[in-house]
Amino acid sequence: MKTEEKKLRAIELREITADLIAGPNKLKNRYQQILESLARRNYYRLHSIIILSEDAFTGDSIADLSRGMLEDMINIEFINLKGKDKMSQQFYNYIFVDQKINLDFILSSGAKPDPDFEKTTLEDYSKVEKEFEHKEGIPFRSWAKCQIEDMIKELSKYNIIKEVDKEVLVQAYLVGNRKNHCSPLDVMSNVMEESRKFNHEMSADLGLMIALISYLKICTSFTNEIGANKLYKKLIGFWVEINKSI
Numbered sequence: 297m298k299t300e301e302k303k304l305r306a307i308e309l310r311e312i313t314a315d316l317i318a319g320p321n322k323l324k325n326r327y328q329q330i331l332e333s334l335a336r337r338n339y340y341r342l343h344s345i346i347i348l349s350e351d352a353f354t355g356d357s358i359a360d361l362s363r364g365m366l367e368d369m370i371n372i373e374f375i376n377l378k379g380k381d382k383m384s385q386q387f388y389n390y391i392f393v394d395q396k397i398n399l400d401f402i403l404s405s406g407a408k409p410d411p412d413f414e415k416t417t418l419e420d421y422s423k424v425e426k427e428f429e430h431k432e433g434i435p436f437r438s439w440a441k442c443q444i445e446d447m448i449k450e451l452s453k454y455n456i457i458k459e460v461d462k463e464v465l466v467q468a469y470l471v472g473n474r475k476n477h478c479s480p481l482d483v484m485s486n487v488m489e490e491s492r493k494f495n496h497e498m499s500a501d502l503g504l505m506i507a508l509i510s511y512l513k514i515c516t517s518f519t520n521e522i523g524a525n526k527l528y529k530k531l532i533g534f535w536v537e538i539n540k541s542i
Contacts, residue, residue: 297541299497302504303349305538309508310342312530313515321522327375327384331518334372338365338511345507355499356475356482362503363472365510366465367444372517373456374440374447383440386427390439392420393428397435444469468506471499508538 297305317339323329341361348354348361375383395417402409430436440447448466451457457465474482485495512535519528 299501299504302501302508303346306342306346306504306508309512309534310339310346312534313339316515316519316524316527323522326388327380328521330384330387331372331514331521334368335514335518338368338514341365342507342511345504349500349504353496355496355503358503359471359499360475362468362506363476366468366472366506369510369513370444370447370451372514373451377451377454377456387439389424389427392424393435396421464505468502471502512538
């Protein structure tokens with residue numbers, strides 16, 4: 297599938313899911329709340345990527361945004377694998393760890409946190425401290441208690457990420473990582489005009505594909521979970537068409 301066709305399919309997918317994202321949707325549990333929030337977050341990312349794709353020099357930004365979409369999709373697949381109810385609650389509980397990590401950074405930088413924020417954060421963190429303790433006094437840096445690389449390995453092990461998909465996803469993950477860090481490999485690719493052009497074109501093309509796959513998978517899971525059968529069937533048909541042209 298050529299880059300321009302990927303952009304057109306992204307526009308189509310955005311339109312198909314607009315009402316789902318606008319809501320309201322009848323949600324029954326924490327897992328459905330997470331799915332809806334991820335679908336909305338990635339709808340906005342897809343919208344941004346569509347706008348960026350109009351410009352010839354936005355490949356890096358497209359790849360950067362799509363990397364976040366890929367990570368969200370992998371997280372949902374990991375929740376599905378390990379148990380929706382248990383892992384969704386674990387995901388939610390980690391909010392309090394996130395806040396504690398923020399507080400620790402504020403304090404270590406010498407800044408003074410808001411007293412109410414500090415008090416509430418410490419109280420909330422005490423409720424989940426043991427659940428997320430990695431080493432004594434040190435929490436895991438991820439809600440899943442493992443890194444995204446470990447999730448990919450686990451999903452591949454159970455064939456949830458197929459061998460043919462894994463090559464594309466791993467490549468996209470590596471490229472995306474270089475875009476949102478000061479990677480010498482990526483920075484120096486901007487030295488020569490030829491490499492700059494290739495870098496932008498490759499990043500835009502790969503980013504559009506990953507954005508399509510990731511958002512589509514999240515929305516398919518969401519519509520299936522809440523019983524939006526008509527849209528679910530339409531998304532499955534969309535997925536079949538995309539797969540034929542990859």
